[in-house]
Amino acid sequence: MSANGGTKAIVAALLANVGIAVTKFIAFLLTGSSSMLAESIHSVADSGNQGLLLLGGKRARREATPQHPFGYGRERYVYAFIVAIVLFSLGGLFALYEAWHKAADPHPIESWQWVPVVVLVAAIVMESFSFRTAIVESNLIRGNQSWVRFIRRSKAPELPVVLLEDFGALVGLVFALFGVGMTLITGNGMWDAAGTAMIGVLLVVIAVTLAIETKSLLLGEGAEATDVATIERAVTDGPEVERIIHMKTLYLGPEELLVAAKIAVPACESAEELARGINAVEARIRAAVPVARVIYLEPDIWSATAQRAGTGAAAHTAVATPEAATPQAAVAGADESHAGG
Numbered sequence: 001m002s003a004n005g006g007t008k009a010i011v012a013a014l015l016a017n018v019g020i021a022v023t024k025f026i027a028f029l030l031t032g033s034s035s036m037l038a039e040s041i042h043s044v045a046d047s048g049n050q051g052l053l054l055l056g057g058k059r060a061r062r063e064a065t066p067q068h069p070f071g072y073g074r075e076r077y078v079y080a081f082i083v084a085i086v087l088f089s090l091g092g093l094f095a096l097y098e099a100w101h102k103a104a105d106p107h108p109i110e111s112w113q114w115v116p117v118v119v120l121v122a123a124i125v126m127e128s129f130s131f132r133t134a135i136v137e138s139n140l141i142r143g144n145q146s147w148v149r150f151i152r153r154s155k156a157p158e159l160p161v162v163l164l165e166d167f168g169a170l171v172g173l174v175f176a177l178f179g180v181g182m183t184l185i186t187g188n189g190m191w192d193a194a195g196t197a198m199i200g201v202l203l204v205v206i207a208v209t210l211a212i213e214t215k216s217l218l219l220g221e222g223a224e225a226t227d228v229a230t231i232e233r234a235v236t237d238g239p240e241v242e243r244i245i246h247m248k249t250l251y252l253g254p255e256e257l258l259v260a261a262k263i264a265v266p267a268c269e270s271a272e273e274l275a276r277g278i279n280a281v282e283a284r285i286r287a288a289v290p291v292a293r294v295i296y297l298e299p300d301i302w303s304a305t306a307q308r309a310g311t312g313a314a315a316h317t318a319v320a321t322p323e324a325a326t327p328q329a330a331v332a333g334a335d336e337s338h339a340g341g
Contacts (some may be wrong), residue, residue: 009133010057010158011221013133013134013165013166014050014125015130016130017047017095018047021044024036024040026119027119028206031112031113032144038199038200039173039199042095042199045091050162050165053080055079055159056076060076065142065147071256073252073256074252076156077217081271082213084207085207085211087165088204091200091207092207095197095234097199099194099199099200100197102196103197106190106193108184108189109180109192113184116180117180127166130166131169134156137159141159149192152213155254155255156255157217157254162193164210168197168206179193180194211338222248223251227257227289231289231292234281234289235263236282242264242302243263246263252294257293257294258292259294260298263276263281263298
């Protein structure tokens with residue numbers, strides 16, 4: 001659902017931004033307004049970003065290969081990070097440069113004065129429809145999360161990116177309308193430069209926010225605490241497992257979670273019985289958390305002594321390490337044997 005919803009929101013934003021970019025460029029050519037130029041470049045950057053998100057989603061669906069055995073799901077995170085870079089450089093930095101350039105020569109808008117106002121109002125209306133689509137699609141998967149938590153914790157990057165881009169576009173249009181309107185009222189081009197600078201600062205802040213959140217996904221995030229608890233219950237909800245010795249989770253992509261755990265199992269009479277038990281545990285995990293598609297379970301025999309030592313294995317099944325050969329380890333082993341006897 002999140003992938004389909006994300007695609008629908010991306011396409012809606014792409015169509016809106018292409019149309020808006022064309023009208024803004026025409027308005028800039030007629031009026032010479034720096035706010036209109038900054039908004040034109042902003043819409044071009046957003047259009048390119050939506051194209052990047054669509055490309056990332058397509059490439060992420062490629063089959064796994066020997067070189068990439070876990071597939072290409074994280075490619076969606078890579079393209080989302082590129083979007084943040086494009087928004088920062090092509091959108092934010094260009095707007096700040098244009099504001100500086102306009103401040104050096106703050107000429108008023110002398111011709112076609114009504115054009116930028118009409119274009120900006122029309123752009124606000126079109127951008128609002130795109131933003132509404134992103135909100136509707138996000139609400140399908142957001143649940144009872146706040147918007148801030150949804151953007152920060154979502155594993156699928158497309159909807160948060162489109163939400164922030166559309167929000168930034170709407171606020172940027174208001175800034176541009178403010179700069180253009182004050183320039184027309186006062187005849188002072190410094191208001192146009194101020195509106196352009198506000199757009200630049202806004203885009204830089206949004207780009208940095210996107211980069212920080214996407215970086216966390218690129219580094220690798222584990223499952224949410226609620227999903228971890230659900231997986232733990234699924235593992236231990238049966239006679240096959242006595243307890244979880246330790247467990248780790250990692251998102252390989254927005255819809256693929258890796259679960260790796262060392263589990264304590266009761267004594268078995270055959271390897272076939274052990275294998276059936278592990279398969280039953282895997283089936284329970286996938287039923288409880290469907291996104292958990294890659295599961296590795298390592299069976300062991302639990303030992304309280306080993307648990308205190310942090311080895312995660314029973315004392316009589318643990319493999320000796322070089323440290324175990326030291327005199328201190330030998331003394332400790334002798335003490336443990338004596339205590340056990």
